[in-house]
Amino acid sequence: MKLIYKGKTKDVYELEDGNYLLKFKDDVTGENGVFDPGANTVGLTMEGAGRAGLKLTKHFFEILKEKGIPTHYIDADIEEATMTVKPATVFGKGLEVICRYRAVGSFLRRYGMYAEEGQPLDAFVEVTLKDDERQDPPISEDALDMLGILSSNEYKELKDVTKKIAGTVKEELAKKDIDLYDIKFEFGRTQDGQIVLIDEISGGNMRAYKQGEYIEPLQLEKFMLEK
Structure with missing residues (x-):
């Protein structure tokens, strides 16, 4: 390797x-x-976080596969904490796509003049550049197109598939009485130009709450995968 x-x-x-x-x-x-x-930084090490993230990622990627939503997932080895994926290139130097159902985190920091903490949002999709130096600035559809990162048609496809995937995750969490506040995705293009979900879907890239209490990533995996 x-x-x-x-x-x-x-x-x-x-x-x-x-x-x-x-x-x-x-x-x-x-x-x-x-x-x-x-x-933008590693804040802490949580023993077992890697395997927990992979278990949840495998769970969600296999649900998406059943629904015919394209991802880069092939298979996973939980013991080794590894996932085998198809090659895909990122947009530009990498984008993060966030789907928000509640006003928390950076959304609230930016728009706190108008938004109240925790207020409902209608699957609001925003795109940010993966750029640690500039603290991952949000970028609009027009700017993505003009800078040659993502065409307007690709943006629309990205937004549509983001809502579908976030909606799927939200539905699965709701089965365990868990509320999804927001979730972060990454996407890429396969060799044939198809837009696919890449990276992971785990507690480490979402905010989830149960009866108003925030659920830690490791706890989320336990709640979701317990029989």
Whole structure:
């Protein structure tokens, strides 16, 4: 295996057959020891976070596969905390796509003059650039198109599939009486140009609450996968 990229929460290797292997770590993003899915830094290490994130990711990717929603997922090895995926290139140097059902986090920090904490949002989709130096600035459809990162047609497709995937996750969480406040995705293009969901769907990239109480990523995996 050839190491391609060392990330904050996972490392990426190239396999001999042309596919890729993601190795999940126990590091999660946050600041000053507090978890934050939107943070640009590793805030803390939580033992078992890598496997927990992978278990939940496998669970959700297999549901999406049944629904015919395209992802890069091939299979996962929970013991090794690895996931085998199809190759896909990111848009520009990477985008994050957030779907918001409640006003919390960076949305509230930016729009607090108008928004109240926790107020309902109608599956609001926003795109940010993966740019640690500039603290992941939000970017509009027009700017994405003009800068050659994503065409307007691709943006519309991205927005549509984001709502479908977030809606699927929200429905699954609701079965356990868990409310999804927001969730962050990454997408890429496969070699044939298809837009697919990449990376992961785990407690580390969403905010979820049960009876008004925030659920930690490791706890979320337990709630979701317990029989």
